[in-house]
Amino acid sequence: MTPNxxxxxxxxLAADLQAARFRSEALRAAWGVEADDAIGRSLRAPALRGLGDRGDALATLGRLLVLGVPQARTAVDAALPRLTAAGLQALGLAEIVGATGAAETVEPRAIVRPQSYLDTSPDGRMGTGEWWxxxxxxxxxxxxxxxxxxHVLGVGGASLTLAGLQLPTTAGRVLDLGTGxxxxxxxxxxxxxxxxxxDLSERALAFTRLNALLNRVERVETRGGSLFEPVAGETFDRVVSNPPFVITPRAQGVPDYEYRDGGLVGDALVERVVSEVGAHLEPGGVAQLLGNWETRDGVAGLDRVRSWVQASPVPLDAWIVERELLDPIQYAEMWIRDGGTAPGSERHDALLDAWLDDFAVRGVTAVGFGxxxxxxxxGAPTLARYERVPQPIASEGGLGAHLALALAAHDRLSGMDDAALAAATLKTAADVTEARHHLPGIGDPxxxxxxxxxxxxxxxxVDPGLAALVGACDGELAVGPLIAAIADLLEVDGAALRDDLLPRVRDLLVDGFLAFA
Incomplete structure (x- = not known):
């Protein structure tokens, strides 16, 4: 069925879901914390056990719309008194089957799930909300x-990551490329x-329109087409994209999933987006996307991304973060499982061979994600940062605010010479802590x-000089006098210490360890 x-x-439907308290926390409480966690591992039996024989609206809608279990029409009509089962069918989200009367059942043709989100402001304040x-x-x-x-994918880990990365600063027109x-x-x-x-998929666009209406979000226009074709000649203040970046063999028998496969060889689709997106940005406009890139013939993936940025017809600032690096076998296994093919079967082995053959042709030794x-x-680009950040992150939902502050700090520093930085007053970020490691019996760390x-x-x-400066930045004294006092304390040359510390202070400001007071 096609969504309507x-x-x-x-x-x-929105009014009925609201009345039934069809929200994440209510469902989690209804079937239990452990069962809710099991749903994240694609297991629904514990949640069904947790609901037992409950017949209230929340339980009926949880079984039907979250777990995909058919329900009696009478129960659905009771749970959706405004919409009714007939309305759910008219939306293309379910189908009424069976003989007319008490024997009728409602079979889901789509899922509808609540999804909480974090709103962050550039100063780090957060609020929460929830969509369906x-x-x-x-x-x-x-x-x-x-x-x-x-298949049109629902809200997954990658989409939540990108949603959390979006800069929370005000923008005019935004392009969501490959909206899903x-x-x-x-x-x-x-x-x-x-x-x-x-989106290339008209089915995906129908879901997008439905979800905007369901959540009462206005001024979202949908257009069909590949990559930038639907917006040829247009520019935007912001572009966001979770493109179909998965590297898939273009071989017979390998499924081509619209939601993840762009139809090009290797990482060519991400290359096209990175190299072409600048022409669709207003001056100062920002594009944010997720992607995969290959380490190929000895050239590191991050270096290849750098070449894509440099190929842009307009100058681009760039900040590229590689979060994961997988070998070809790990990468292939992950996406074969994602398509629903279990390990150990002949089909799994055939698909794995196709992936490894495809990587071998291009000399691929690793695939990065970031x-x-x-x-x-x-003017001339001032930011060219390409880095690996493999460590766990406490909350990817708050990274958008962090990125916004980092860009603002970078831009401010671009106009400051060392004298201006020395005259600036800084403060240490509230989340920064210091650890000192000593050998037993030795006083100095x-x-x-x-x-x-x-x-x-x-x-x-860090060394004692930089540690002392970060510890002393309380928004009261300027950087220059603090460095001079630390030089006296450490009994070192003040000018040399200043020349050593100021470049590192710049890095600490962009990374968020320090902030302008």
């Missing part, structure tokens, strides 16, 4: 097995005036470490 984004029907997202039946609802190639079920478009509307959401942030420079509790969770080894 009818405004009146979506409004009725409809998408195609997934492994939980289908009980395992391979997905259809035109529409989560990035709805997230962007929290700070943007309007959103254009594009975050891409590029900005259309108003052998290692001094600054640790960041927010942002990227960085840990830096």
């Amino acid at each position: 984004p009818d405004a009146a029907l979506c409004d009725a 997202f409809a998408s195609d039946l997934d492994e939980i609802a289908l009980g395992g097995g391979a997905l259809a190639e035109d 079920c529409g989560i990035q478009a709805l997230r962007a509307r929290r700070y943007a005036s309007s959103v254009v959401a594009t 975050y891409v942030l590029v900005r259309r420079a108003t 052998q290692v001094i470490e600054l640790r960041q509790g927010a942002g990227f969770g960085r840990a830096l080894q």
Whole structure:
């Protein structure tokens, strides 16, 4: 069935879901914490056990719309008094089957799940909210097995990561490239005036329109087409994209899933987005996306991404973060499982061979995954940061605010010489702690470490001079006088200490260990 984004029907469904308390916390309480965690591992039996024989609206809708279990029409009509089972069928989200009367059942044709989100402001303040997202039946609802190639994915880990990465600063027009079920478009509307959401899949666009109506989010326009074709000649203040970046063999018998496969060889689709997106940005506009990139013939993936940025017809600032690096076998196994093919079968082995053959042709030895942030420079580019950040992050949902502050600090520092920085007053970020490691019986520490509790969770080894400066930055005295006092305390040359510390202070400001007072 094709989703039917009818405004009146979506409004009725939203009212019924609200009345039934169809929210994440209520469902988690209904079937239990352990069962809720098991759903994240594609197991629905514990949740069904937790609901038992409950017949209230929340239990009926949880079974039908979250777990994908058919329900009696009478129960669905009672749970959705405004919409009714007939309205759910009219929306294309379920189908009424069986003989007319008491024997009729409602079979789900899509899932509708609550999804909480974090709103963050650039000063780090956070608020929470929740959406409902409809998408195609997934492994939980289908009980395992391979997905259809035109499957429209719901809200997954990658989409939540990108939603959390989006800069929370005000923007005008935003492009959501490859919108899927529409989560990035709805997230962007929290700070943007309007959103254009594009996708090659008309089914995905129908889900996006339905989800915007269901959550009463206006000014989201959908357009069909590949990559930048639907917005040819247009520019935007912001571009966000969770593109179909998965590297898939272009071989017979290998499924081509629309939601993850761009139809190009290797990482060519991400290359095209990175190298072409600048032309669709207003000066100073920012694009953020997720991607995979290959380490190929001895050239590291991050270096290849650098070449894509440099290939842009307009100058781009760039901050590229590689979060994971997998060998070809690990990468292939992950995406074969994602498509619903279990290890140990002949089909699994055949698909694994196809992936490894494809990698061998291009000399691929590793595949990276990470975050891409590029900005259309108003002059010569000033930011070119390509780094690996493998450590765990406390909250990816707050990274957007961290990135916004980092960009603001970088821009401010770009206009400051050393004299201006020395005259600035700084303060240590509230999440920064210091650890000192001593050998037994020795008074002076052998290692001094600054640790960041927010942002990227960085840990830096520092010397006594820098540790003293960070500890002294309380928003009262300027950097220059603090360095002079520390030089006297350490009995070292003040000018030499200043020349040593100021470049590192710049890094600490961008990384979020320090902030301008």
